[in-house]
Amino acid sequence: MSGRIPLNLTNSASESASMNSAIRSALLSLVFALTIVQSLRxxxxxxxxxxAGISNHGENKVQPYVTAGDRAYLIGTQDGNxxxxxxxxxxEMGGLWLxxxxxxxxxWATVTDVATNREFALSESAEFVNYPFGNRFRYGAVLDSLEIERFQFSPDGQEGVIVQYSFKNAGARKKRLRFYFSVKTDLRPVWFSERLGITxxxxxxAWQESNHLFIAQDVANSWFSVWGAAHAADAEPIANPQPIHTSGRGVTAASRYSLSVDPQSTSTLTFVIAGSATDENAAVNTYKYLAKHHASLLEKKKRHYASIIERARIRIPDHRLQEVxxxxxxxxxxxxxxxxxxxRGLGGGLMEYPWWFGTETYSLQALIASGDFDLAKQTLRLLRNQSMKANGNGRIVHEVxxxxxxxxxxxTQETAQFxxxxxxxxxxTGDLDFAKEMYPAMKLGLNWLLTDMDQNNDLFPEGYGIMEVYGLNAELIDVAVYTQQALRATARIAGILNEPGAAQRYQQLASQLEVKIxxxxxxDEEGSYADFYGTKAQAISAAEGxxxxxxxxGANNLTQRDKELIRYYEHLKLKFSALPA
Structure with missing residues (x-):
C-alpha cells in the first residue's frame, strides 16, 4: 500500500454535513403552527x-406550496399567485406539471359585481390552509360581504387538477357576478430533455365551443393542455386577453362566466385543468372524467391520506413531535x-428534483421502517430497471x-446502498418473491463494485460517495462500509435462496472487508475513521475540489462560514502537499 494513506477532508461532523447540505431542495418545511380548520367525521x-390542515395565518405569502398528486402537481405561492x-x-419549476x-x-382570476360594476382581482389571499390532500386559499370578504375561497387538489392516478372557487353571499341582496379566468400555457419538456433531442x-x-373549453398544444410536439369550468354552459372566450408575462413560449387565454348567489347562500365554479403528453383526445377525456367525478375522487384522496397517517402510528407525550x-x-x-x-417511485424533492435518484435508498429505509413497503419496492424496481437500460452492468444510476x-x-456508493x-x-417483510426478483441485480451490482471499481483488488471500491465534492474520487469510507453491508445482505439472500456456495463467498468477503476497514x-491520533483512503495527489485534488x-x-455570495471553510481547505491542501510522495 505504499504511497496510499487514510485521510480526513473535514475536521468535524458539522463541516462534513456542510459540504453535503442542500444537495436537493425540498419545497415545504414544517414551520407553521398547527391550526385545526375543520372536522372530518x-x-x-x-x-x-x-x-384538518395547517394554516399560514396570513404569513409566508411568497413561500411556495404544492398541490400534490402522483401524476400531476401544481406549485405556486401561498398568496395564490x-x-x-x-x-x-x-x-420554470413551478406551475402545473404532468x-x-x-x-x-x-x-389568475377576477370577479365583478354586475350591480355595482365593482371588480376585485383575486391576487392575494388572506390565508392559506394546507391539507394533506389539497390546499385552500381564503380571500376574505370582498365586494360588499362576498366571501371567496379557492380549493384545489390533484387526484392520484389522474392527469389533471381540480380548482374550485366558492362564493358565499353574507349580504342581504342577491348577487349577480361575472367571473374571469385567465391561464398562461407553458407546454414544455422536463429538464435535460434536450439531450434526447426534445425541444x-x-x-x-383554441376554444372548443362544443365542450366550452380551451385546448392548447405545443406546435411541434404532441403535448396538450385542456381546461374549462365543469357544467358551465354560459362560458365564453375573451378575445385578445391581456397577456400574462411569465417565462417560456406559452400563450394567454381567458374566459368569462356568469353566476348568481342568493343571500346567505354559497355558489361554486369548478375548473378542471387536464393534459396529455401524447394525445389530444386523452386530454379531453381526462377533463370530462374529472369534471364528472371530482367529488368522489376527493373523498378517495382523503381516505388515502388517512390510511397513510394511520400506518405506523405513534403516541408520545410530545404531541407536537407526533404531529411532525x-x-x-x-x-x-x-x-x-x-x-x-x-x-413509479419516490422522487428527490419539490420543486427542483421531482424525478428519481439512486441516493433515494436512504429515504427508502425510512419508508420501510414506517411500513410503506409497496412504495419502497416500486422505487427499487424503477432504479433497477432504469439502471439496466442506462448501464446494463449492475451500476445504479445517480439521477434519472x-x-x-x-x-x-x-x-459508487449508490450501487452498494441499493x-x-x-x-x-x-x-x-420476509418477501421471498421480491428477494428472488432482486437477487440477480444484487449479484450484478457487487460484481461491478469489486471488479470495475476495484482496480487494485483491495476490496475498497473507488469512486464518488454520498459527498458530492469535486475531486473526491478515491476509496471512500461510506463506499467501503456500504459495500461490506451489501456483501452481508447478499450473502443472507443467497443462503435463503439455497445458494450456499455464493452465500459463503459473499460472507467471507464481508468479513474480510470489515477487518480491512x-x-x-x-x-488513532484523531479517534475517528478517515474520510477516504488514497494517494497524495488524490488528497490534494479533494481539497481543491x-x-x-x-x-x-460566486465571490459576492460567499458567507462568513463559506470563507472559513475555504481557509480550512487551503490549510488542508498545504498539509497534504507536505506529505511524502
Whole structure:
C-alpha cells in the first residue's frame, strides 16, 4: 500500500454535513403552527388533526406550496399567485406539471359585481390552509360581504387538477357576478430533455365551443393542455386577453362566466385543468372524467391520506413531535412520481428534483421502517430497471429524469446502498418473491463494485460517495462500509435462496472487508475513521475540489462560514502537499 494513506477532508461532523447540505431542495418545511380548520367525521381522532390542515395565518405569502398528486402537481405561492420559480430550468419549476411535460405556468382570476360594476382581482389571499390532500386559499370578504375561497387538489392516478372557487353571499341582496379566468400555457419538456433531442416550441390555443373549453398544444410536439369550468354552459372566450408575462413560449387565454348567489347562500365554479403528453383526445377525456367525478375522487384522496397517517402510528407525550412525524409521512407521499413507461417511485424533492435518484435508498429505509413497503419496492424496481437500460452492468444510476434521461450514470456508493436496502426490505417483510426478483441485480451490482471499481483488488471500491465534492474520487469510507453491508445482505439472500456456495463467498468477503476497514481507515491520533483512503495527489485534488465547490456560489455570495471553510481547505491542501510522495 505504499504511497496510499487514510485521510480526513473535514475536521468535524458539522463541516462534513456542510459540504453535503442542500444537495436537493425540498419545497415545504414544517414551520407553521398547527391550526385545526375543520372536522372530518369519517376519521378517528388520530388522523383528524392532520387531515384538518395547517394554516399560514396570513404569513409566508411568497413561500411556495404544492398541490400534490402522483401524476400531476401544481406549485405556486401561498398568496395564490404563480411567479416564475426554480433553478433547474430557470423560472420554470413551478406551475402545473404532468411529467414528463409542463402544462401551464398558472392561472389568475377576477370577479365583478354586475350591480355595482365593482371588480376585485383575486391576487392575494388572506390565508392559506394546507391539507394533506389539497390546499385552500381564503380571500376574505370582498365586494360588499362576498366571501371567496379557492380549493384545489390533484387526484392520484389522474392527469389533471381540480380548482374550485366558492362564493358565499353574507349580504342581504342577491348577487349577480361575472367571473374571469385567465391561464398562461407553458407546454414544455422536463429538464435535460434536450439531450434526447426534445425541444420546446411555441404554444397555440383554441376554444372548443362544443365542450366550452380551451385546448392548447405545443406546435411541434404532441403535448396538450385542456381546461374549462365543469357544467358551465354560459362560458365564453375573451378575445385578445391581456397577456400574462411569465417565462417560456406559452400563450394567454381567458374566459368569462356568469353566476348568481342568493343571500346567505354559497355558489361554486369548478375548473378542471387536464393534459396529455401524447394525445389530444386523452386530454379531453381526462377533463370530462374529472369534471364528472371530482367529488368522489376527493373523498378517495382523503381516505388515502388517512390510511397513510394511520400506518405506523405513534403516541408520545410530545404531541407536537407526533404531529411532525405524521406530516413527514404526508410530505413523503407528496414526492411520489409515476410516469407511464418509466415507473413509479419516490422522487428527490419539490420543486427542483421531482424525478428519481439512486441516493433515494436512504429515504427508502425510512419508508420501510414506517411500513410503506409497496412504495419502497416500486422505487427499487424503477432504479433497477432504469439502471439496466442506462448501464446494463449492475451500476445504479445517480439521477434519472421523468423522460428517462440519465444525467449521471451513478456514484459508487449508490450501487452498494441499493443492494443493502434490498436486504433491509427483506429483513422487514420476509418477501421471498421480491428477494428472488432482486437477487440477480444484487449479484450484478457487487460484481461491478469489486471488479470495475476495484482496480487494485483491495476490496475498497473507488469512486464518488454520498459527498458530492469535486475531486473526491478515491476509496471512500461510506463506499467501503456500504459495500461490506451489501456483501452481508447478499450473502443472507443467497443462503435463503439455497445458494450456499455464493452465500459463503459473499460472507467471507464481508468479513474480510470489515477487518480491512477497521485496520486501514481508522486514525488513532484523531479517534475517528478517515474520510477516504488514497494517494497524495488524490488528497490534494479533494481539497481543491472542496474549495472549487464552495466558490461556485460566486465571490459576492460567499458567507462568513463559506470563507472559513475555504481557509480550512487551503490549510488542508498545504498539509497534504507536505506529505511524502
Amino acid at each position: 369519517s376519521q378517528n381522532d388520530y388522523a383528524t388533526p392532520i387531515l 404563480f411567479p416564475d420559480m426554480g433553478e433547474h430550468v430557470p423560472g 411529467h414528463p411535460i409542463k402544462l401551464i405556468d398558472g392561472f 420546446d416550441a411555441q404554444d397555440s390555443v 412525524y405524521n406530516w413527514v409521512k404526508v410530505n413523503t407521499e407528496w414526492l411520489v412520481r409515476e410516469v407511464p413507461g418509466i415507473g 429524469t421523468t423522460k428517462g434521461a440519465v444525467s449521471n450514470p451513478g456514484n 443492494i443493502l436496502t434490498v436486504g433491509k426490505l427483506f429483513d422487514w 477497521n485496520e486501514d481507515f481508522w486514525l 472542496a474549495i472549487r465547490q464552495i466558490e461556485l456560489k
